[in-house]
Amino acid sequence: MIKYTKLSVVGLALSLSVMTTYAQDNLVNSLKNNQSENSKDAFKFTDVINLANTPVKNQGSSGTCWSYSTNSFLESEMIKAGKEPVNLSQLFTARNAYVEKGKNYVRMHGAVTLGDGxxxxxxxxxxxxxxxxxxxxxxxxxxxxxxNKTAELGDLEKGVLDAVVKNSNGELTPNWIKAYTGIIDAYLGEVPENFTYKGKKYTAKTFANEVVGINPDNYVELSSFNDHPFYTKFTLLVPDNWSFDQVYNVQVNELTDIIDHALKAGYTVAWATDVSEKSFSYKNGVAYVPETPFAEMTAKQKTEMFDGPKPEMEITQENRQLAFDNYQTTDDHGMHIVGVAKDQNGKEYYIVKNSWGVTNDYKGYLYVTKNFVKYKTTAILLNKAGIPGAISKKLGL
Structure with a gap:
């Protein structure tokens, strides 16, 4: 039986931009045993909502946070549905995405993102x-x-695909996809045609249908930008949206309204965000939006950023959009929102699960203010049953 728990102390996780895929890897490696000196003394958190989720994993030296976070989300969806959760293979998902991404890269003559992201x-x-x-x-x-350690694999993937795009034969051979897939399987392993789980034989498709049992049509992705009409779908223009999927557009305050409603209804939320801010600290286990921008802080203010709760900047549709347009907000990292907590002043934070192992004060979790989520979210994904009825109606769901 796979153990899963409601964790008592949780929060949010950190990463660097996947625009430089392995910057994240270097940071992950540097964060081992990275506890702060006084985080738990400066911040006193009390759980308000803490939804069941599977144990924290470690993505290692790979840019696969998106797979770890969203598979963790699916595991919680199994719990919500009354099923015994399964620790799902994140690298199975990533392996298949690498195959599809390679096809897309060739189709686009190399003019699209590759890499782990x-x-x-x-x-x-x-x-x-x-x-x-x-x-x-x-x-x-x-x-x-x-x-996981995928840098060499990534280099080989790109080398093969660039050779295919160069097309020295004058036309593509039918064997390039076999060569490309063979490299992936040499590093990650071949996918078994069938396997036995708890005494029963499955394929990947039958396991998904019979054991995991989720309906992919039940999930929607949302964001918030004022250069597209609200309550319509648009293509999210971030480098790692290599498949050019569309997301629903809602107003900035509705992002947190949706998350709040989902958590109260027992649904967790997958979260994509920028975590390059100085006010996002994995070591301290806290992220917020300081009232004074970091560049304008005194030396004393900088040293005191995490010595307790601080006032925050007001987040509007306009300053959120500006941060995205000028690259202050980038699509860095995927994580899993599993609850809500309050600090000693009664302010609410989201409890967010990371995929870097249990290396900080809160054993792989951090606490993130709602203002940070409003300001730095690039997308959220959740069960559409967790969306408030009024917003769902506007979206035509």
Whole structure:
């Protein structure tokens, strides 16, 4: 039986931009045993909502946060549906996305993002097309490593695909996809045609249908930008949206209204965001939007950023859009919102699960203010049953 718990102390996680895919990897490696000196003394958190979720995982040296976070979300969806959750293989999802991304790269003559990075919807799309398998069946560790380490694989993927795009033969051969997929499988392992789980034989598709049991049509992705009409769908223009999926557009305050409503109804939320801000601290386990911008802070203010709750900047549709337009907000990292907590002053924070192991004060979780979520979210993904009725009606769901 797979153990899952409602964790008592949780929060949010950190990463650097996938625009430089392996910057995230370097930061993950630097955060081992990275506890602060006084975070738990400066901030006193009390749970308000803490939804059941599976144990924190470690994505290792890979840019696969999107797969870890959204598979964690699917595991919580199993719990919500009354099922025993399965630790799903994140690298099975990633492997299939790499295959599809390679096809897209060739189709676009190399003029599209490659690399490890991805989006929340990639997990749903791969689940729909390929199914799912347990972590124990497909670890993605095929050459002696204990954690993911995918830099060399990424370099080889790009080299092969660039050779295909160069097209020295004058036309594409039918074998390039076999060569490309063979490299992926050499590093991550071949996907078994069938496997046994708890005494029963499955394929990835039958396992998804019979054991995981989620309907991919039940999930929607949303964001908030004022250069598109609200309550319509638009293509989210971030580098890792390699599949050019569309998301629903809502107003900035509705992002947190939706998350709040979902959590109260027992639904967790997958979250894509920018975490490059100085006010986002994995070590301290806290993220917020300071009232005074970091560049304008005194030296004393900078040293005191995490010595307790601080006033925050007001978030509007306009300053959110400006931060995205001028690259202050980038699509950095995927995480999993699992609850709400209050600090000693009664202010609410979201409880967010990361995928870097249990290396900080809060054992792999952090606490993030609602203003930070409003300001720095690039997208959220959730069960459409968790969306408030009035907003759902506006979206035509």
């Amino acid at each position: 991805g989006a929340l919807h990639d997990v749903i799309n791969m689940y729909r097309k390929y199914g799912a398998v347990p972590q124990e069946v497909y670890t993605g560790l095929n050459y002696g490593t204990k954690i």
